[in-house]
Amino acid sequence: MDIQNERRRLLDADDEDGDLTGLISEQDAYLSKVKNRNLYLATFASVLGPMSFGFVLGYSSPAIPELTSITTDPRLRLDTNQASWFGSIVTLGAAAGGLLGGWMVGKIGRKLSLMFCSLPFVFGFTIIIAAQNVWMLYIGRVLTGLASGVTSLVVPLYISEMAHERVRGLLGSCVQLMVVLGIMGVYLAGLYLDWRWLAICCSIPPTLLMVCMCFMPETPRFLLSQGKRREAEEALRFLRGPDAPVEWECARIEEACDEQGSSFQMSDLKDPGVYKPLVIGVVLMIFQQMTGINAIMFYAETIFEQAHFKESDLASVIVGVIQVVFTGVAALIMDKAGRKVLLIISGVAMAISTTAFGVYFYLMSKLHSTPSLSLLALDIQSKAAEEPHADLAWLALASMAVFITGFALGWGPIPWLIMSEIFPSKVRGVASAVCVLTNWSMAFVVTKTFQEMMILLTSAGTFWLFASMCILNVIFTIAFIPETKGKTLEQIEATFRGTSGP
Incomplete structure (x- = not known):
């Protein structure tokens, strides 16, 4: 017709x-x-x-x-x-x-x-x-x-x-x-x-x-x-x-x-409609894992224990509920607020919370008069050690709540959403595979090297590194990520090619 x-x-x-x-x-x-x-x-x-x-x-x-x-x-x-x-x-x-x-x-x-x-x-x-x-x-x-x-x-x-x-x-x-x-x-x-x-x-x-x-x-x-x-x-x-x-x-x-x-050919990588979204997709996946999400989730049970939550299993459920609620909120406002705004808000919230986490671990190391707070030092060994932990538990709990909320609003769902939107049809499978491989490889690297990072950089330094990555997230979002809200996939592709969409 x-x-x-x-x-x-x-x-x-x-x-x-x-x-x-x-x-x-x-x-x-x-x-x-x-x-x-x-x-x-x-x-x-x-x-x-x-x-x-x-x-x-x-x-x-x-x-x-x-x-x-x-x-x-x-x-x-x-x-x-x-x-x-x-x-x-x-x-x-x-x-x-x-x-x-x-x-x-x-x-x-x-x-x-x-x-x-x-x-x-x-x-x-x-x-x-x-x-x-x-x-x-x-x-x-x-x-x-x-x-x-x-x-x-x-x-x-x-x-x-x-x-x-x-x-x-x-x-x-x-x-x-x-x-x-x-x-x-x-x-x-x-x-x-x-x-x-x-x-x-x-x-x-x-x-x-x-x-x-x-x-x-x-x-x-x-x-x-x-x-x-x-x-x-x-x-x-x-x-x-x-x-x-x-x-x-x-x-x-x-x-x-x-x-x-x-079909996809290697020569297609010279096309700005292919290499620009590919770079954006890969960097998004790297930054998502470098926010420190796995570290926060690793510490969740310990932090709840320090705040006198005796049931650590219940603590995990509470963390899960926070994630579900705010990921649901992100889904409801995604097509109104836009991807870019939510990524910026999310990145700022995570930068603040990981900075606060670093302060928490720094203060804990000072209270215990140790140069670094290793994973083993997080265990409450005595009543004398328990009280300083309890006094600062509010800082750890607040930081974790802000971090999980921020991640669920933006850097949790949006990198996957943008990955599905920005690639031309003929390279969508290959380019998405590169992004998924990047994400899971980074997840493995961060998870397996986390304890070494804690020893090398100290606990405070590790979380301040995550904070700096969150700040880079925000800068990258402002500078390079286009808003895809309300656009067809063809219009998004035309944005990267520098042409007008259909």
């Missing part, structure tokens, strides 16, 4: 209905006809993947204390080093999963990639359930990590390519929301279930993911990139409702796909 005729028909229809007054853009006219019910349904099905991912991340917290003290089967008992690997080996699997996911989304599509990634989730937890030795626990964690890496790449792409610009921020933020919801869910379940039953519960969301995705469409952009115009129109009709003239959107996407060509 001719685009100009479609525009004229839309405008005439809206004038007759009295829905719109005056001249309006074709984009607004089209979106006024869109119904979002099926789009929300498809999003819900896909975010069962991030929920599974959250269950994987959170599983080690309640499981490790049991596995380090298990008496019924000594073969499964973890020592300190094994427990460290049990927690961190997931990040290695996820890094590999990022590369695998980048290949899968280009070869078999977004929908099938999501369906297949549920298999290593289920197999991994099955191996953990049936574990007879420590190596089976490791293999199970690597498999669930692999699935988490694929999920962290595919789901943001699937949602961004399905959603229209008015709700893309809201729906894209649901990825991180479901991750933290999964973490909170496994913390809660861990209060009542042992590690094997907990693994059984963790296998439920990926099973539902496989079933639900059978009834959801492939993304229209992937279908059009494969030359499947009729299937793309059917997918759009499902996602936009019966009243939306989907031929207009289909023609717009098809035009962008034709301009880009079919």
